[in-house]
Amino acid sequence: MNSISKTLGLIPALALYAQISAAQQAFSVSGKVIDKDTKLALQGVTIKEIGGSKAAATNAQGEFTIVVKPDAMLSFSYVSYTAQTVSVSSQKNLIVEMISSSEKIEEVVVTALGIKKEKKTLTYAAQSLDVGSFVKVPEPNIANSLSGRVAGLDITRSSSGVSGSSRVVLRGERSMTGNSQALVVVDGIPINNNYYSFATTSPGNATGGRDVSDGISSVNPNDIESVNVLKGASAAALYGSRASNGALLISTKKGNARKGIGISFGSSTQLEAAMQLHDFQQEYGQGSNGEYIPSSEYSWGPKLDSKLFVDSWSLRPEDASKKVPYSTNPDNYKSFYKTGITTINSLAINGGTEHTNAYFSYTNTYAGGIVDKNKMIRHNLNLRLGGDLGTSRFSYDTKLTYLYQRVNNAIKTGEAFDNVNRQIVRVPTNINLADIKNYQFTDENGRLRQNYWNPTSNGGQNPYWIMNNTPTVDERNRIMGFVALNYKILPNLNVMFRSGMDRSLDSYDLRWYNDTYVIAPNGNYQIGNNDALELNNDLLLTYNTQFGEHWTLNANGGANIQYNKFVIGNTNNTQLIYPNFFNTGNALQSITTRNTYAFEKQSVFAAADVGFKKFLFLNLTGRIDRSSTLPKNENVYPFGSIGLTAVLSDMVKLPDIISFAKIRGSWARTGNDAGPYQLMAPYSIVQGGSSILVLPSTTLFNDQLRPERTTGYEAGFDVDFWANRLGLSFTYYNTNTKDQLFNVTLPTASGAASQYINSGDVRNNGFEIMLEGTPIRGENFSWKTSFNYAQNDNKVLSIFGGLNEYVGASDFMNTIKAVVGRPFGELYSRGFERDAQGRILVDENTGMPLVTSQQSVYLGNTRPDWIGGWSNTLKYKNWAMSFLISARIGGVVSSLTNAVIDSDGLSTRTLVGREGFIFDGVYANGDKNSKSITAEQYFQAIGGRNTPIGEQFTYSASNIRLRELLISYSLPESILEKCLIKGVTFSLTGRNLFFLMNKAKNFDPESVVGSAATSVGLESFGLPPTRLYGLDIRVQF
């Protein structure tokens, strides 16, 4: 806060300085501003002298007068219109025609390979995003900023704290076992977003584990100029095999020619606090059968009584005879989590001359999570240099970015025994948090011991021991850069050579102190180093021409070589000799592995846009890939797309209310190659036995693999009404992904656990609607609103041979399957046994409900029926407010946390029937149950860790939330006149402020165990949902 007040203090001084300067020469200009199309006067247009202090606004007749220098440049700006610069050039009277900025003709979008196109010529759906609030409502991973903004983009995030990975899926899951995530492209070059496939996998079931940062999170939100989402295969066909899942095209900022240098500084701070918490009961404490047991992990003990003192659970010698009050500590869970803080400070310098432009930025991110000691520090450095060396033919563009990131104590997910959430959520309420903070002691043998109430429990541990004595550090050094050289062979023929590199060196350091259960007798130390390299070399020829009067041609052709190499190294020191000294020299036993994976793809491609009379456009693309990972006779394979669009509003006379209309349709085929080394069965070598073990692969390899194919079409229209005040965009799409490359599970008795095959057919179809409007556009007040809605229908049409089901993942509670005829991601678990009438069957001897022995009960699908978002920007004079409401409706989510805390007797649900109740069910003979059971018996049977009845712990995942709120105030220009500072904006920001609806009640259904395909819909000991609010300051010099 110090820096903020200092900045504020500067402002009066600067304003004073500004007033000292005086205008030199006065020249009065008058004029009128009108809409270019309608020729109607525009009221409230702001006119400013560039580099000067004068400003004016138009009146109701669109007229203005301003006194400036005769050679002044005037800028004209108006909400929803493209800003214009007009040179006065001693003219006394100006007529300025402004163009509505929502007019499609002017809009240029970045498409595949960084090729810019007029949006109206696109034959497929693409959505560009307003990046303004990305930076102001900070989110260390920009993937999460996209949530709710793009029709058909589904984001779920792993519950692993400040550095968690996110799952980015466009238009539904395509690949049953492969990658369904969108390709991420920065400045025309794909980046590596896939840290997992070689090193480890993000947790995919409720067992959980360790999740590390994904690749997209390395992109600095402050450097982003635009984000374009290419949703379908048609749009992305030029990327060949990698883009069958759509692509996110991110363009970053460049310098531009200007007077002097531009400096902008931004600072955002956000606080994060846990919101919806579990509903813990406060009436009963530790024990069982109504008896107090100090070592119990359950809360089925006697009623709490603040007058009662009981034996302490503490194992510390000094607590041996201590008595503790047997009373409630309702704030344990809440006070364990602290307020998280994220601050992002960024500085950008932008400058340029006629022949050179430069942009430099530095961003510093600090994110402290709601769990103490979970934090991330990130530094992004970015240098962009471009220019033309003074020639008109040659130009260059170069970029170099460097990222350093350090994550401390990334939160483990799910049932990982060192997941701190799993421990704190299970603390009985009679245990005082202050007592748990004494998490360790030294025993009579001088050995460090964990202080936990049930010391030999497998999985139950002191949360503070986990927080302090299982530290982890993840570091990433990542360099990304490119050089692009352009040469204009002819005015309309350009050749570009571009070479891009993305290299990421990741290391991790994982420590478990001795007495961390299950794993660490004297301490366990694991370290790893991963080196990921991606190189892309592109050659691109661009040719534009006109034939006759009506025909235009934009043609591209080129080649690409993509090379990837991953080196994955790990050393696991499972047995340390001297306790808790974490060094490989201190290891009795260490297993070191280092594996290399390399693959390459060579491609040639061509694309052509043929235009007729600027209202009919035909788009053709073709690409041939050659992959190193497929068999020689199958490794060359073509892709392509064809699309047509017609701008109806330019072809025929439409009713006046329609200002723009176009229809579009396209067809495309893309595909996917295999991962490396899947053609030949290897024998791996591990240490063990008398020296080594040689392990034949448990996967059947297939030397006949073919590329996977996605064939799809889409059709849609874009219509604008009332001079672009209202826009509607609609797209219907259908894709079939066939010959999927997947590793099908075999019965192990066959001699293999799985087999690489080409099989299966998954269909996705659905539609997307975008509605954008400007209901109010006035001089002082305006309101822009946009709404998106997407519905995807996924269906698995076939799997493999006669196989009807494919188990994607399973854990103690859930089985996630693909089932023929059903959408991917079906959730099964155990349930109650029922009779023909649907009544629950009860064991006549015990009075307990009967439970299916297997996870055979269908509970729903884990994917939403539809997703949507509603965003709004309201402006009043210097004030602006925007908010985003997002909805994810349908689908189910299961919670292992709830299953465990119910079994533990911790939740309010377990208060009913503690003294006994009769379960509502019938015996096999149809008679009504009359035997009483206790809540303890009941919840331990239906909940718990090993055989929970998922039927009781699965909820609708539907939720609607206020995802983002931003209130900004910009200092009026009148204050900053003649100031060094050109603009200052303050914003109050909020993220995830509240749920308008959350059927899952005590957890966030979008925060799941990991970012694997099967993790969607599985909550397991996640962080509590949080609310974030903060302050953002932007200063421009």
Place this chain on the structure above:
Amino acid sequence: MKSNKIKIAIAGLIVGGVMITSCKKDITDLNENPNALSAVDALSLKYVFSASQYYGIMAGTGNGGTYQLFQSLFTDQRAQYFSCVQTKFPSDRNIMVGSWLNRSWDQFYIGQSQLAEVLKHTAPGAALENPTIYAIAQVWKVYTYQLLTDAYGPLPYSEAGNKKNEVLFDGQREIYMDFIKTLRESSVTLSQADAVSGLGDGDLIYGGDTKKWLRFANSLRLRIALRISAVEPAMARKEAEEATAATGGLLQVAGDNAFLKVSNNTPNPLAAISNWGEFRMSAAMQSILQGYDDPRLPMYFSPAKNSGKFKGVRNGLSIAQMQVVGNTADDNSNLAIKIGFQNKGLAPFPIMVTAETYFLLAEAKLKGWFVGQQTAKQYYELGVKASMEQWGIENTVGNAYVESTRTPAVLGDMFQTPALTDIPVKFSASTDKQLEQIITQKWLALFPQSPEAWAEYRRTGFPKLYPRINNENPEASTDPNSVHRLTYPPNISALDPKGYASAVEKLGGKDNVQTRVWWDVNAK
């Protein structure tokens, strides 16, 4: 225009040039896996055999997890070697937890696929043809499959390893018939082989010693003969007598004991699981070991942490009972330090011990079979003494022990648990006690090989075990002999419905715990 054409041509050449340069190299060369061997030879194949041995006891990779899922959580509790004190685990109350069975089953068949590699490459006519190694691998195959078929009944056997997504099961009788045939053939091959097989340090049990493998094969034949003695009495007798008389003999001296050599990265799986506070000495073990004042008590178990005394706990405790003082992990005896966690998993893991051979011979003698010169009593005492010797107990102690008239102890626990049985150590003159004595001492000597102990319990009804305190499986009861098999892992029906249908058909009953395996016809 002309110059433009030239420029276009130049641009075309550049593109073409880049493509040609890039295409010259055969990029599929890049797809050769540098991280693994692409083929096996004689040297690497012996370490494939090592893997199949370690996986054969379902230890597999990891820290004992899969061993736990079959032995600790099922057979250990069924044989009442250990009781469960972990509140999260219901299998001691007869619940069949499918996801546990899935993983141990998978681990077992991965081990079989490793063994199949050894067999494939050493089979007659194969590139690495080696009749001795082939025979040893066949013997190991019988040993490991017996562990699994005795627990489940019908198994994928003749079709196992077919590399298809449908694997039909064989009935247990057919599997046993093949065991017998295989062991006969292997015994012949091994009796003619050189003393050293060439497996060397790849053989984690005998270091490639052919003669020991021959004795192991003959002893396994004897084990199998007695297992089928109720369903195929004539064949059983013939097998037992032939095995005893076969060249090479049986496992007879301490050096013959089959132990799996373990190491840091393939440790004794019992070590890791003994650190988890989940299993403690059973009440049955306590009653017998304390009642007999058995010198093996401190070899098998360590004193309870809380009391410093040896204490066991009943099987089948409810979650509530597990939390009560007296029943918790720290109130009861964990595995002994020497074979447990503190030894870092470096205690060799027993596969088959000579003591078992003597008890098999003693039982055969009771049946009147011609299996050597000694009497049932002598074989019984030899078995007891062999076990004592195996655990490093002095001969004098063993000699005194076999004369002991002590009987199992009353526990004095919260369940008022009586003595397990009234039989003494000293071999009884009365024939109706002798079988109980032989099998009870065998049960002690087999420790910790619970799959074998549970099979023999089902076959003979001995040792008399305690009723479980609770049962939660509607198809079973607290009667310790109410669970006759494990139910098939749920993955089988999910992944291979036809295979599963063939299993149920061969089982001849429902896939539940009541249905008995083929040889289980006698006891109760």
